[in-house]
Amino acid sequence: MKRRSLLKLGLGGAVLLGLVGGGMALLKPGLVDKHMSPSARELMRAVALSVMDGLWPAPGAARDAALQAHLDRVDANIGGYPAAVRAELSQLFALLSSSGGRLALIGMSQDWPKASVAEIQELLNELRLSSLDLRQQIYHALRDLNTIAFFTAPEHWASTGYPGPREIP
Template identity: 35%
Template sequence: MITRRQFIKAGVIGGAALAAAGLFYSRGLKEAPVAAVSPGLTFENRPVIAAIVPAILAGALPESGEARKKAIAQTVDGVGIAIAGLSASAQKELEELFTLLSIAPMRMLLAGVWPRWEEASPAQIAAFLQGWRGSRLELLRSAYAALHDLVLGAWYGTPDNWEAIGYPGPPEML
């Protein structure tokens, strides 16, 4: 009889295989760039994070314009830095999550988001996040918690955002 652990491992391996196949298919079997745009994030992962940031930081981001774009880009970079500081196993798990969310069929199946991340509406992304937050599956709830904590950590880890929460910054060294 198959154990729960074996089932989960098979699912992760199968998902990774689908992710790899999807990447090759979407690139027309061309060599994919693997260089990271920022530490911890690849070029393919950035749209996923950039779409999730406004949903998690609703109300905290500037309303519109260049300030909003800059704040989102800065937060995405901060998420990359945070991921780079995690253990190798945690980085691998997050890479697998982002890869699955980057592939259209898996994005549709796991998140229920049909358009590409760049074209998805804030309501669609918020619904996907709320679905994961309240899911019966522990795996989806923990994935939501990871995304939530990474985004909030990146946002409030930036000194420009400390004033909004009344944090004066770290104490001065004497």
């Protein structure tokens, strides 16, 4: 294959991915009325379990309640972001919730709920260490959205050794 053909193929693939991604985000957005769609909540739940592995209650009703509260905090945080940031997150969630977008952007073929914690941790590490800025940005967005919501909740302060805010006399 000649260099010019390779460049044309790469450009065509990028345009196609952009069109498919844009169409997917319009048809099935990741955010609806400033709130995560059900598929975006599944994505963020899977990432939360992986990023804060070992900090959640044992599997059961307590863990489900803690995760529900966590996802509600993530949702509330996203709702407070500027419209431009929410639009980008909506596109990211839409792409990562679709099998084609997941495979193209991060190389993951299975649905988020079916992936194990270890598999998602490995994937996140690959994104973190990627030479592509886009993949690193995806890693930081997913991790940061979850860690901000987790560690700003007073019930999680003890796990970090933070005693809470000091009273100002």
